[in-house]
Amino acid sequence: MPVFSGNPFSFASAADLAMPQISSSYDYTGIIVSVSIAIFASFCAFEMARRREQGRYWVTLGALMLGLGIWAMHFIGMSSFRLNCGVAYEPWLTLVSALPGVAAASIALRAIASRRIGYVRLLLAGVVMGCGVGLMHYMGMAAFQFQGRLLYEPGEFVFSLLAAVLSATLALLLNRRIAHGRLRRIPYLASLAAAVVMGLAISSMHYIAMGAARFLPLDGVQITSSINQTTLGLLASFATLMLLSFGLLFVFLYSKTLSARKRYESILSTTQQGFVLIDDTGHIVQTNVAMVGLLKQSSDQIIGKRLGDVLDQSVQDAHGAYQLQANLRCADGSLLPCMAYVNTFVDSSDGRQVSFALFSDISKRVAAEALAHAREQQFRALLNSTPDPMVISAADGCIVMVNLQAVAFFGYAHEAFIGQPVEMLIPAAGHQQFRQDYLQGADAPHRQREHAVCPHQRRARNSRRSKPEPY
Template identity: 30%
Template structure:
């Protein structure tokens, strides 16, 4: 087949002269390999820049530049290799065909760069691209060979011709794979591997050319004249083409390197910008976390202090009024204990919404932690603060669906007013907190304004707390009074109830209602109870030595003391130190003290009763009065509260209640003590209806140990009619330091043996 003067797939002629003495200039061959190596490396760089460019226009520019580098390298290698070809003939080059070969090389290189720009390359895409590029390189080679003008004809061996095509396709496939692989990565190893890839690509391109050259045979036709070469400028021309191509490749590599550095700086700047943005977001988040509550999205205590100080300064400048309200959710702990903390968090969110809905947009609403909220609002008069507090309390009573239950919550509110109740943040917050404490002490679901009496009371309580600690530590000032308990069956005093008193150096003799609450609130109650227990046992042991060996002492036990696992051991040690028998001690507990962890309390009481110590339930009827629990408790005695006996026998309902309690207690095999007995009529009624023991002013007030023996002797000398004439106390008269009705009915103390 004759194509552009080339004899392809044709057999050699039978006549003619075959030129065998053809060779290549080694220097120019090496130069051609160096040129194509540089072009290959530049092409790999262009492919890398093309893949990393985010701008479509820049990607096109790198694609064009890469195509120029690759095509220039391939064409320059071919042309320099042709200049290295030495044959005993005069050789010329056709300009048009030479230019066409360059265009074919550019087309093949463009196909290669365009293939590398695909995001998703599958195996068939690689094969298609490699075939097209290999055909392009092969066409470029043979068009270039057609540009070789001599007096001889070019015949090509078919097997080697096809081999050159296969090498071109294989080289193209390898080049595509390497270019795709080396477009990502960095470091010295990556660069070394890219150098090796460039050498391999160049070897494939050179291999295509020289396989094609090996397939060529020059045949001088029969009768043709042989023209010998006259001059040879191949070296100068090869060097010129090589220099131009190397300069283009070097410039392209330099441009790629500069762009890489620039893009790296851009990436660094972008990273810095992203980091700055993240830092800014983190600063905002930290500020949000530092000044806002994550659960309710209300401002927290820290943010509140900052905003409140600013508002206070504005009101000071304008001489206007401002209210500070402390809110506390009533019995919120029950929600956490019964439904869990997740339900408690949900409830706090709803409550926060209720508070925000009841306040104005300019009001400052904050959550201080737990179930404690604070509101700051501007006022024209004090009534506005009251109306706002009432509006909040009313809104809080809206039913809330929580954990499958429909609940209604209440709140206690304390209010302080600027400037009447303080002129700085600390003073206003402290006074609002005191007013809140007053609201909770008044039965909750209430509001109170601060007054100076609250501050005086708080100061006194703080002073009493400090002095009570010293009194307990030094055992100075505390004492125990005893009130006899009369046995109606034997007509004798059977028991003594131990009641704590405090001989204060400034305030005189203080009853338990003045300091028991302080002891409970500050963790002193357990030490106080233990001190009373030991002192009562010691005093009873002293009475035993004076002939009162059949007496028992009853000691009250607070709810907090009842929660201590060490209580049985403390009781045993107190009896051991005093030398008392366990039957001579009776512990009194209130109903409310039993209603905590009932299972643990029952086990604790069983341990104490197992030692031989008797147990009694005090103030029965004023607490939960759960018969289901009462029948399970290991009790010996039930004490009827004085509130049920004070109107007996005049009140029929009270008579019936007392009778029912006595019958129920006897049914449960419990002895009955009625406290607060002050009249003969009460005594006669209780004796007639089976009550076992009496306690009250009719017999005696609580007295110190030094005055107790005459009282016991007086009571034991008289028969059952002594009550009508023996008591020197005025029935129903108040006693500042005895167990007054207000003290026995108090929710926080519930008498608890003090």
């Protein structure tokens, strides 16, 4: 009578453990291949999760990569397992067993891809990941049919789950620590280190669980499934080939993207302007060395702030195309005058609105302007302290400054002088001769290019008695 392999979660009693088992062995080449597949799939998944800012679909692809990698690792390991009896696999359960790994990988990768995640949430993600690996394994074992019954030693069964949970949690914590620590600038390091731990977590869970399995002979059992050991090996090999092809393609394309990113970061690191990249939520997600120097803060202190947090004035919207003069709030409490140039673009990968801002240090210009203004005020004070009316014109003969005595003497408002030709204060008959004399004086190398006119020396016409003729 056809009989299925039995309840995969049945535990062996002391009497069962004392019974003779069906002899088994391993092809160690298959073990090495299965562990390598688990590590490679984990590496690709972690790298894809890092690209979440370039598109949310990367996390989904990473979950598929890791989930199918767990599945492929399990069945490559099973194809290397030799049991001294007839063996087959139930088709639908074999395929469905991939789902727990994909679901658990999706939760874990979304957790580590998040910019803000606490250790509690990270620990929960590790528990989910470990349980997902365990559920995938025992579902896969439920699809395993052989001429006997399958039982588990309780202690080793629990230990296999604990090993999966602890190792998966360690992998997530390691990835997070390296990705946000001093070693984050080393390409692939966070993903590679976490992938080794995660791959070993998946593999150790599988082989510990296989050690907990007891394959007891049972008379009268017939194999009805159409998937035998050879078919499973071909199916697992095809899945592995697809994983390798997609993974290698991803690594190749990402390496080219990384090279372009390095050039982009090199440009940002050498420019004298401060730079910040602002995401669609208004938070700074990237900065450069010049900005660190301007604010006197580390990049970690700058990232996560809003644009208005680093300026001494509120900014209604960090997005848009505009420029403004403002002061940067430095870490020591000082204010640094700067000119900010803000622009916005749409990220073609996910359609999100992203902005960037460039900051130029204008403290020297502001200081020079303040000094020039102070000197101008001193000169005006000196000019106004003289008892005589004074009119100062530029090289083109237009009035640029007058003192209070000139305003009182001529009777014009101060604004009426500025920008007007100095001939407005000279009788019309003398305009041509005055202009010639002035230009000759302006061209002479030993004379200044500015010309002061003392109206009391030209009293031919007093503006108090009559208005000057227009020039």
